[in-house]
Amino acid sequence: MAKYICTVCGYEYDETEGDQENDIIEGTLFEELPSEWTCPMCGVGKEDFEKDFYDEDEDEDEDDE
Numbered sequence: 385m386a387k388y389i390c391t392v393c394g395y396e397y398d399e400t401e402g403d404q405e406n407d408i409i410e411g412t413l414f415e416e417l418p419s420e421w422t423c424p425m426c427g428v429g430k431e432d433f434e435k436d437f438y439d440e441d442e443d444e445d446e447d448d449e
């Protein structure tokens with residue numbers, strides 16, 4: 385499970401907790417959020433979030449680009 389940070393206001397979406405106020409159940413992956421989901425704090429869309437790497441396995445391979 386990962387966390388995603390709103391780059392605008394700093395709101396943190398935690399996949400383990402979901403977004404109860406917006407009917408997002410716990411365990412919902414960020415990719416699984418409905419496209420109309422927006423930041424509960426400032427209202428920006430998912431495209432303005434970035435993944436927060438915390439205790440995931442560090443992947444040295446640059447297969448992201």
Ligand SMILES: [Zn+2]
Nearest residue numbers: 390393423426
């Ligand atoms: Zn925000």
